[in-house]
Amino acid sequence: xxxxxxxxxxxxxxxxxxxxxxxxxxxxxxxxxxGLSSTVGLALVLPVTFAxxxxxxxxxxxxxxxxxxxxxxxxxxxxxxxxxxxxxATTFDGYAMTRRGEAGRAFGIxxxxxxxxxxxxxxxxxxxxxPLSRAAIAFGPPEYFGLGVFGLAIVANLVGKxxxxxxxxxxxGLVAFLVGLDVLTGAPRLTFGSTTLMDGLGLVPMLxxxxxxxxxxxxxxxxxxxxxxxxxxxxxxxxxKELFRLWRPILRGSAIGGVIGAIPGAGATIASIxxxxxxxxxxxxxxxxxxxxxxxxxxPEAANNACVGAAMIPLLALGIPGSASAAVLLGGLTVQGxxxxxxxxxxxxxxVYALYAGFIVAVVFMLAVGRLGIPLWVxxxxxxxxxxxxxxxxxxxxxxxxxRGNLADAWFALFFGLxxxxxxxxxxxxxxxxxxLILGPxxxxxxxxxxxxxxxxxxxxxxxxxxxxxxxxxxxxxxxPALRGRLRLGNPDADR
Amino acid sequence: MARAWLHWFAVPAGLGLIACGAAPEEARFPNRxxxxxxxxxxxxxxxxxxxxxxxxxxxxxxxxxxxxMTRQGGAGAVGMQYLRGRAGDPHVLGVFTAxxxxxxxxxxxxxxxxxxxxxxxxxxxPFLVAVRxxxxxxxxxxxxxVARERPGEVSMSGFGAASAHFLGFQRLRAAAGDPDVRWIxxxxxxxxxxxxxxxxxxxxxxxxxxxxxxxxxxxxxVLAVALPLTALRDTPVYVGEGYDLAPxxxxxxxxxxxxxxxxxxxxxxxxxxxxxxxxxQEYMARAAMEYAVMDDSDAFGDWIAEEVExxxxxxxxxxxxxxx
Numbered sequence: 001x002x003x004x005x006x007x008x009x010x011x012x013x014x015x016x017x018x019x020x021x022x023x024x025x026x027x028x029x030x031x032x033x034x035g036l037s038s039t040v041g042l043a044l045v046l047p048v049t050f051a052x053x054x055x056x057x058x059x060x061x062x063x064x065x066x067x068x069x070x071x072x073x074x075x076x077x078x079x080x081x082x083x084x085x086x087x088x089a090t091t092f093d094g095y096a097m098t099r100r101g102e103a104g105r106a107f108g109i110x111x112x113x114x115x116x117x118x119x120x121x122x123x124x125x126x127x128x129x130x131p132l133s134r135a136a137i138a139f140g141p142p143e144y145f146g147l148g149v150f151g152l153a154i155v156a157n158l159v160g161k162x163x164x165x166x167x168x169x170x171x172x173g174l175v176a177f178l179v180g181l182d183v184l185t186g187a188p189r190l191t192f193g194s195t196t197l198m199d200g201l202g203l204v205p206m207l208x209x210x211x212x213x214x215x216x217x218x219x220x221x222x223x224x225x226x227x228x229x230x231x232x233x234x235x236x237x238x239x240x241k242e243l244f245r246l247w248r249p250i251l252r253g254s255a256i257g258g259v260i261g262a263i264p265g266a267g268a269t270i271a272s273i274x275x276x277x278x279x280x281x282x283x284x285x286x287x288x289x290x291x292x293x294x295x296x297x298x299x300p301e302a303a304n305n306a307c308v309g310a311a312m313i314p315l316l317a318l319g320i321p322g323s324a325s326a327a328v329l330l331g332g333l334t335v336q337g338x339x340x341x342x343x344x345x346x347x348x349x350x351x352v353y354a355l356y357a358g359f360i361v362a363v364v365f366m367l368a369v370g371r372l373g374i375p376l377w378v379x380x381x382x383x384x385x386x387x388x389x390x391x392x393x394x395x396x397x398x399x400x401x402x403x404r405g406n407l408a409d410a411w412f413a414l415f416f417g418l419x420x421x422x423x424x425x426x427x428x429x430x431x432x433x434x435x436x437l438i439l440g441p442x443x444x445x446x447x448x449x450x451x452x453x454x455x456x457x458x459x460x461x462x463x464x465x466x467x468x469x470x471x472x473x474x475x476x477x478x479x480x481p482a483l484r485g486r487l488r489l490g491n492p493d494a495d496r
Numbered sequence: 497m498a499r500a501w502l503h504w505f506a507v508p509a510g511l512g513l514i515a516c517g518a519a520p521e522e523a524r525f526p527n528r529x530x531x532x533x534x535x536x537x538x539x540x541x542x543x544x545x546x547x548x549x550x551x552x553x554x555x556x557x558x559x560x561x562x563x564x565m566t567r568q569g570g571a572g573a574v575g576m577q578y579l580r581g582r583a584g585d586p587h588v589l590g591v592f593t594a595x596x597x598x599x600x601x602x603x604x605x606x607x608x609x610x611x612x613x614x615x616x617x618x619x620x621x622p623f624l625v626a627v628r629x630x631x632x633x634x635x636x637x638x639x640x641x642v643a644r645e646r647p648g649e650v651s652m653s654g655f656g657a658a659s660a661h662f663l664g665f666q667r668l669r670a671a672a673g674d675p676d677v678r679w680i681x682x683x684x685x686x687x688x689x690x691x692x693x694x695x696x697x698x699x700x701x702x703x704x705x706x707x708x709x710x711x712x713x714x715x716x717x718v719l720a721v722a723l724p725l726t727a728l729r730d731t732p733v734y735v736g737e738g739y740d741l742a743p744x745x746x747x748x749x750x751x752x753x754x755x756x757x758x759x760x761x762x763x764x765x766x767x768x769x770x771x772x773x774x775x776x777q778e779y780m781a782r783a784a785m786e787y788a789v790m791d792d793s794d795a796f797g798d799w800i801a802e803e804v805e806x807x808x809x810x811x812x813x814x815x816x817x818x819x820x
Contacts, residue, residue, distance in 0.1 A: 181604070183683060186602065324538075327686075342713030453697070
């Protein structure tokens with residue numbers, strides 16, 4: 001405890017506080033702007049951290065990481081565009097609540113859940129660094145395959161009214177992920193000889209295309225009902241009582257984020273979708289999910305912020321970056337002469353405790369920036385779509401370009417925008433395609449990797465208990481909606 | 497003193513040239529900020545090298561701002577395209593690595609070594625084979641012996657497929673008489689190390705800086721390294737183990753095509769001064785890199801061309817060329 005108090009004292013020194021505050025502001029911005037993400041935010045400050053001492057440099061980077069995970073939800077709730085990919089699941093209920101005229105309530109829930117998730121993820125990091133890092137390395141190809149299949153089964157709950165259209169949408173995502181160099185052989189697939197397509201189409205262009213451009217086209221062609229409610233109603237924040245009543249989804253979301261976040265390569269996007277889906281599965285009123293259910297905002301937002309602390313587990317304990325953002329952080333640490341790994345805790349304990357305390361302070365700053373910002377976000381909601389949507393498209397396209405400095409990404413976003421617009425018009429849900437693009441690589445690569453290691457024997461997926469449980473859950477999750485539908489056939493009232 | 501007043505004419509004369517639309521052929525270099533194009537993963541070793549250069553360089557480039565410009569995509573093609581398009585302009589540089597030559601060799605990207613002006617090589621990062629501390633393998637020979645006995649049962653994780661890391665290992669395997677060791681490609685070097693740490697693969701083929709902390713902590717061991725490193729003084733070297741080769745990863749600086757020899761020499765001098773600066777040396781130590789400077793630009797050019805040729809021959813033997 002004294003070590004933690006010393007860490008807190010370090011984090012509260014003026015230079016470190018400034019770094020934390022600056023990081024929080026930049027993080028919220030990077031998270032909220034579609035295209036930019038915690039990774040881009042971190043890459044932007046990397047040169048700045050060169051000039052800083054190790055502690056403020058580290059604190060600035062973690063506060064960006066933390067705040068960006070919250071920032072993504074602002075755009076998700078305000079305009080239905082995930083500001084960064086971990087906010088994807090937040091659009092389902094967050095944007096629905098906004099359209100009902102309760103933007104302030106959604107912003108409040110998201111901020112509270114992000115804060116709680118951030119703190120719980122940090123606590124997990126403090127108490128479970130050793131055991132969770134050992135669990136993370138136990139996760140091999142069969143287990144990743146199981147996790148990917150489990151995630152893909154969520155499609156069953158995202159398909160909407162017409163399951164066939166949902167499955168076609170997921171297939172579109174699965175085809176889109178195939179484009180590019182095959183990770184295992186290096187052979188180009190579906191690139192048609194084009195160098196531009198070699199690194200694939202990318203998640204960010206798809207998110208921008210589907211959620212910013214396609215939605216903008218849809219809104220501007222006049223089918224979109226305007227956001228309901230008076231300004232007063234929109235700005236109304238949730239009561240504390242309502243927030244505290246969400247403790248179950250927040251705890252579950254944080255636990256899911258904490259575990260999935262600690263697994264290298266799984267990450268916050270998958271964790272938040274899984275959290276949303278679990279909440280829906282456990283709910284007595286699953287049909288309300290997607291229509292503005294508070295728990296549908298709280299769970300994924302708690303999960304993606306819990307991932308930040310959890311992502312530090314493989315980084316600090318093993319020196320292995322578990323996400324793109326953690327890779328930039330590792331680069332920053334390397335330049336500072338801080339080498340994460342098994343010896344970090346014994347050799348640089350004071351830095352680690354400053355980091356723990358820094359996370360807590362970063363959450364407080366995130367809360368402050370978020371709370372002060374809510375009236376501003378609410379104003380954005382009130383803009384007319386004819387003004388707002390073109391702005392969103394322009395900013396998103398710039399964001400798509402900045403991500404990798406590659407103009408092709410902006411073209412991919414436009415392409416996905418047209419595809420998404422056509423899909424929307426024909427009643428195809430977009431979320432299954434995104435899920436296909438995110439999880440397709442995890443499923444395919446690890447399926448083949450597992451078989452390469454088992455000399456082609458499929459029993460490897462059944463020998464691993466983790467993989468077995470995940471695949472079993474996937475089957476249940478996929479079959480459940482179909483079974484429910486079957487049961488309802490005899491009772492037309494149940495379907496409203 | 498006598499010449500000072502001439503400057504008063506230079507300004508309107510220069511403006512006049514710009515107004516005419518003709519770019520003034522400035523004798524003095526550099527006359528505007530320098531860009532270092534980086535097409536590598538942010539935070540990775542090549543990106544860090546670019547950033548460390550940018551940090552140390554201004555002192556040796558007349559105080560000009562030096563910035564890293566990220567141009568990712570197309571397995572480096574996006575960044576290379578940008579650099580090649582700036583023919584004759586010494587204000588744009590690129591960090592070029594073994595990955596670039598391998599991608600040229602596979603035919604994935606439409607570039608050749610002659611598309612750039614080689615300036616100097618800075619780092620050589622020898623490959624090594626590491627295992628988890630409790631592995632039954634004590635030497636490279638042990639590993640290959642088991643692979644010969646039970647073909648395909650020994651697995652080696654590493655970064656990428658048909659990558660510099662992959663080819664580095666294939667060269668070693670060829671020198672050992674082609675025992676059947678299964679290469680399991682991972683998206684990053686860190687992931688490949690986790691696979692070996694978790695016991696999912698039998699060994700990992702990587703570089704020193706990736707496993708440094710695990711070696712210090714004793715959670716991993718190095719069976720052998722391609723070249724002797726100060727930090728791995730007691731570790732067997734490939735040649736000492738009977739494999740007469742030294743596959744390495746390497747990183748250097750190239751310019752756009754068409755730089756005049758005197759411009760290239762000037763750039764080389766400035767970059768040499770940059771990498772000798774205290775700040776840069778500190779970065780090298782912290783990133784666990786050792787200098788392997790090749791400051792003869794022509795020799796560096798030959799090295800690049802040779803690497804492409806060696807890789808191409810090996811890829812052909814393995815049946816992995818993309819555009820034949």
